[in-house]
Amino acid sequence: MELNKLTNHIYYLEYNPEVDRPMLGYVKGDKYSLAIDAGYSANHVHDFYKAIEAEKFDKPNFTVITHWHYDHTFGMHAINGVSIAHEKTNDFLKEQQVRARDINYIELMKKDDVHFEKEYSGQDKLSIVLSDITFADKMTLDLGGITAQIFHAVSPHSDDTTCIYVPEEKVLFLGDSTSEDFFNNGYMDKDKLCSLIQTIQSIDCRYCILSHCEPLTKEDLLSYLFTIELQNPSLLDKEN
Incomplete structure (x- = not known):
């Protein structure tokens, strides 16, 4: 797969529905580069870096995690540079590390998730690591010519949801934030979704x-979020 160009400084490896690999973003500054999410596995990271190198770009200096779910974090042990995540993300990953001590855990996950079974076919262990840097509210990275504003957001999908806004390019990375809570029987919290909508409205993007669909304009996303039946699972961005 090749990198797709969104703007002069922002590229992405598109979502792969066959194994439910999320989109991985690449923000190219004059001095440093930033990846959005660490991928499903070491193989996912390898494919991402192969696409980056094909463009003759440098591997990311930083990787920001949008939330703890395994398709966004289980490749973190294989990334280049420094990883950044919300403090709650590391709390969730610590729980996963404890569970992974059970030699049967990976097999249980394969049974529960057909996509996980495909991604980890032939593998019998997991390597789950914590991020190098954590934050509680927000932080900003100057990448040279462009900045990445990293902030925690209220979301129905996960309590550790992290968004990344690149103001110079008017691009907002939202992870899986518009989706239902996959680990709470697909529950859609209307109040949290309304809060997220207000956050999106307030940003000049x-x-x-x-993470699990093609890029959208702000207008198209808000139009969708305003018209869907909030009690139903989000159809835009499903977490599997």
Whole structure:
């Protein structure tokens, strides 16, 4: 797979529905580069870096995690540079590390998730690591010519939801934030979704990037979120 160009400084490896690999973003500054999410596995990271190198770009200096779910974090042990996540993300990953001590855990996950079974076919262990840097509210990275504003957001999908806004390019990365809570029987918290909608409305962005679909304009995403039946699972960005 090849990197897709969204703007002069922002690229992405598209979502792969066959194994439910989320989109991985690449923000190219004049001095440093930033990846959005660490991928499903070491193989996912390898494919991402192969696409980056094909463009003759440098591997990311930083990787920001949008939330703890395994398709966004289980490749973190294989990334280049420094990882950044919300403090709650590391709390969740610590729980996963404890569970992974059970030699049967990976087999249980394969039975529960057909996509996980495909991604980890032939593998019998997991390597789950914590991020190098954590934050509680927000932080900003100057990548040279462009900045990445990293902030925690209220979301129905996960309590550790992290968004990344690149103001110079008017691009907002939202992870899986518009989706239902996969680990709570698909529950959609209407109040949290309304809070997220207000957050999106307040940001001067042209594109909104969700992890399991193609990039959307801000207008298209808000139009969708305003018209869907909030009690139903989000159809835009499903977490499997």
